[in-house]
Amino acid sequence: MNHALTIDVEDYFQVAAFNKNIERSNWSSLESRVEANTEKFLQLTEKKGIKATFFTLGWVAERCPNLVRKVADAGHEVASHGYSHKLVYSQSHEEFRQETESSKKLLEDLSQQPVNGYRAASYSITEKSLWALDVIQETGFEYDSSIYPVRHDRYGLRGGPHTPYSIALPNGGTLAEFPITTVDLFGYKLPVGGGGYFRLFPFSFTKYCLKRRLSQLPAPFVFYLHPWELDPEQPRIEGVSWLSRFRHYNNLAKVESRLDALLDLYSFGTMQSVLDEMNELPVHSYT
């Protein structure tokens, strides 16, 4: 059984936690490190013979078109991480529809492949933004991977399944959903999908949790990281709260070796290929 390996292609200054510290209009003036950091993923996946899904931000694709072509040429799946990295629930319906459509087209033009998968900035499909699932489906996406079924201050939507399922939408359509990985620890749903949790928890604990999760729910899981998580040398952002500083910079130097080891422990593939291998998905509705 393959699991989904996913990379959210964005730069270190675009994370939602830094919204208050960095003006969006200043992004272009900051040192870009996303190309070099994504290259590290390309090299590691090539070494391991693994194909992954690269959820790419439209803002980055516009400025690094060769990166998108390189990802596609290497046989990986190019998917969408939206355009602006604005949280979905902070956008108007129309703004969201426009950027979802335009970034899909941009990525398709650059990669010369259909872009079927969508992941919202900071997993911001929550109870406040369930309307966005209709827009994602109407824009032509076949699957979404934006729902983190846990409790968190910025994201989280509980009540749905913890393994891939099909969402029955209010518009009458359906959208496959690959929820981010959790494990049930004594009744508490702990996030173990990657990112900050992969850096925060000791690696032995992550391994224990994934093994436990597979014994509880023997279905594919998704693992995610960001290019900046392979970059311990990245410039530090000034004036950030201690919590955001901890979440962003904690254990960056340990990620590369942990990822290398994780890729040997399980079989991974693109999210599209993992979904294609699954038989009929259970149906869930949020309405």
Ligand SMILES: [Zn+2]
């Ligand atoms: Zn992101």
